Amino acid sequence: MSEQLHQSPGQRAWRRFKKNRPAVFGAWFLILLLAAICLWPVVLKISGSGFAKVHAPDQLSEKQFAPPSAQHWFGTDVHGRDVFSRTLYGAQISLLVGVVGAVVSLIIGVLWGAVAGYIGGRVDSVLMRIVDVLYSLPSVIFVIVLISTLGEMLKESHFIHESPNAAGALRVTLLFVGLGAISWLTMARIIRGQVLSLRSRAFVEASRTLGAGAGRIIFHHIIPNIFGVAITYVTLTMPAIILYESFLSYLGLGVEPPMASWGTLIYEGVSQINPIRIYWWLLVFPSAVLVTTLLALNFLGDGLRDAWDVKSK
Amino acid sequence: MYFLRRLFYAVPLLLVISALAFALVHLAPGGPFDSDRAPASPEIERNIKAKYHLDEPIWKQYGRWLGDLTHGDFGVSLKYRNFTVNDIIAQGLPVSATLGGLAFCFAMAVGLPVGFLTAARRGQWQDYIGGFFSVLAVCIPNFVLAPLLMLVFAMKIKLFPVALWESPWHMVLPVIALGLYFAGKVSRIFRDSMIAAAQSEFITAARAKGLGETTLLFKHAFRIALLPVVSYSGPMLADLLTGSFIIENFFQIPGIGVSLINSSLNRDYTVVVGLSLLYAILLVGLNLAVDFAYTLLDPRVKYE
Numbered sequence: 006m007s008e009q010l011h012q013s014p015g016q017r018a019w020r021r022f023k024k025n026r027p028a029v030f031g032a033w034f035l036i037l038l039l040a041a042i043c044l045w046p047v048v049l050k051i052s053g054s055g056f057a058k059v060h061a062p063d064q065l066s067e068k069q070f071a072p073p074s075a076q077h078w079f080g081t082d083v084h085g086r087d088v089f090s091r092t093l094y095g096a097q098i099s100l101l102v103g104v105v106g107a108v109v110s111l112i113i114g115v116l117w118g119a120v121a122g123y124i125g126g127r128v129d130s131v132l133m134r135i136v137d138v139l140y141s142l143p144s145v146i147f148v149i150v151l152i153s154t155l156g157e158m159l160k161e162s163h164f165i166h167e168s169p170n171a172a173g174a175l176r177v178t179l180l181f182v183g184l185g186a187i188s189w190l191t192m193a194r195i196i197r198g199q200v201l202s203l204r205s206r207a208f209v210e211a212s213r214t215l216g217a218g219a220g221r222i223i224f225h226h227i228i229p230n231i232f233g234v235a236i237t238y239v240t241l242t243m244p245a246i247i248l249y250e251s252f253l254s255y256l257g258l259g260v261e262p263p264m265a266s267w268g269t270l271i272y273e274g275v276s277q278i279n280p281i282r283i284y285w286w287l288l289v290f291p292s293a294v295l296v297t298t299l300l301a302l303n304f305l306g307d308g309l310r311d312a313w314d315v316k317s318k
Numbered sequence: 319m320y321f322l323r324r325l326f327y328a329v330p331l332l333l334v335i336s337a338l339a340f341a342l343v344h345l346a347p348g349g350p351f352d353s354d355r356a357p358a359s360p361e362i363e364r365n366i367k368a369k370y371h372l373d374e375p376i377w378k379q380y381g382r383w384l385g386d387l388t389h390g391d392f393g394v395s396l397k398y399r400n401f402t403v404n405d406i407i408a409q410g411l412p413v414s415a416t417l418g419g420l421a422f423c424f425a426m427a428v429g430l431p432v433g434f435l436t437a438a439r440r441g442q443w444q445d446y447i448g449g450f451f452s453v454l455a456v457c458i459p460n461f462v463l464a465p466l467l468m469l470v471f472a473m474k475i476k477l478f479p480v481a482l483w484e485s486p487w488h489m490v491l492p493v494i495a496l497g498l499y500f501a502g503k504v505s506r507i508f509r510d511s512m513i514a515a516a517q518s519e520f521i522t523a524a525r526a527k528g529l530g531e532t533t534l535l536f537k538h539a540f541r542i543a544l545l546p547v548v549s550y551s552g553p554m555l556a557d558l559l560t561g562s563f564i565i566e567n568f569f570q571i572p573g574i575g576v577s578l579i580n581s582s583l584n585r586d587y588t589v590v591v592g593l594s595l596l597y598a599i600l601l602v603g604l605n606l607a608v609d610f611a612y613t614l615l616d617p618r619v620k621y622e
């Protein structure tokens with residue numbers, strides 16, 4: 006018991022986290038997925054041209070709609086491409102969209118919530134009324150307007166005509182940032198609540214008495230203390246953003262071919278559904294990887310929340 | 319009195335929301351006539367724009383739209399010019415609301431018992447199994463669930479029709495595909511609030527007085543634990559009643575969820591703004607209803 010008293014809050018959280026089996030499973034799954042994403046291109050490169058020719062994500066072949074086999078673990082699609090490779094390849098985009106979007110929503114949400122909660126008074130009510138208004142609009146309108154506006158701006162700039170590759174990358178980046186820019190509302194509300202309770206705590210009062218300004222208190226005392234809560238909500242925001250990207254791909258507003266995300270892969274699987282022949286592997290495998298990743302993120306998020314929650318000791 | 323004042327405050331909120339929606343769609347590049355079949359000559363385009371007052375400054379257009387709204391007129395769809403927005407809502411809302419209402423009932427009918435069971439058997443196998451399926455329900459997106467249900471229950475086992483919206487039989491798959499996510503959400507929220515309620519002081523007091531565990535959980539904890547579920551149902555119902563694009567598109571259901579997305583893609587200004595306002599009215603109204611339900615469920619809650 007006495008040993009526990011000497012632990013820092015971070016160490017205590019880590020101990021509690023390690024005991025949470027679903028959360029540890031989630032963390033391991035994500036690590037393995039990341040490793041697979043990074044190593045698969047290396048495997049393709051060093052294993053010689055024969056293997057790479059069969060498995061490269063963009064390699065077309067005669068074997069259309071081959072069911073799963075020892076050679077093609079997840080089968081092949083309409084162009085004879087290896088679905089396993091394409092799923093790993095799509096994972097890059099989907100995970101990146103989740104991470105970048107969540108970080109953008111974290112930055113906006115933390116700043117918005119911290120300012121509202123710390124300054125309080127009229128600033129607080131104005132900032133939070135804005136959040137209320139934004140909550141009451143269907144978010145899809147923002148996304149569609151944002152993406153089409155940015156797309157139009159891109160089309161007009163001559164940058165695009167010079168290098169189409171850079172344009173594609175830029176489009177995806179804008180998509181990432183746009184998704185984050187509409188997902189910060191809940192984060193702002195949670196952070197504001199945390200800051201409200203923190204700002205009246207003794208150590209903040211002490212710092213203020215010593216003459217620290219608002220900026221110093223926010224960046225040195227408030228933000229480090231809400232770090233745990235913020236990280237938790239990042240892991241819970243990521244699934245929402247990954248799903249949003251998939252939804253946009255379904256509408257044709259997301260990632261464009263030849264790039265792929267889990268959303269576009271699942272959509273390809275769905276579009277091949279017909280009563281005569283069922284190509285179940287096109288739908289089932291990408292979906293299974295997506296769902297397992299979302300499960301892992303949720304377990305991880307719940308585990309982090311429980312680990313940082315002071316009350317649940 | 320408190321609720322009258324809230325109702326009064328809702329009016330400016332809705333005005334701001336409608337103005338923002340109005341400004342957003344008008345600022346987006348492109349217009350409602352871009353994809354018309356024949357490339358119209360500049361004069362024709364100017365005439366069409368003049369007819370629908372799209373050549374006026376945006377604040378003037380908004381004023382005109384507000385004026386029409388005061389007699390309950392949402393305007394004419396700019397894409398499908400034989401339809402008014404009121405027509406689109408009158409045709410689509412009953413369908414979407416039926417689907418959403420049934421999905422809500424499904425979510426409650428599944429989520430509440432599972433949440434109760436997992437809370438009552440906390441730390442036992444029922445808790446782990448129920449908890450796992452609740453997270454799983456939250457993690458399966460409806461664009462995966464809908465095709466899977468269709469593949470298995472409509473194509474392999476021909477138990478339900480593949481699509482369309484005709485008989486109660488047609489409703490089963492879409493309702494499950496739409497409601498399962500919310501069932502998982504409700505179950506998770508209800509489990510946590512049941513556990514918190516069971517640990518609260520008034521329950522300990524009642525237990526000390528010798529009340530049985532069953533009465534304690536079902537009668538006293540249940541009522542308080544319902545509060546977080548009630549607050550979640552406000553936004554949940556607003557989402558469900560205004561339709562889901564994926565489900566309606568996939569099962570070929572003529573609801574307003576499809577209309578909202580299509581009109582945003584087509585820049586059908588009047589339809590986007592009308593449907594957004596409809597959603598906002600539902601959301602604000604339901605949140606008010608949630609607060610009112612609080613006073614009924616929890617005698618400690620009093621609004622001044």
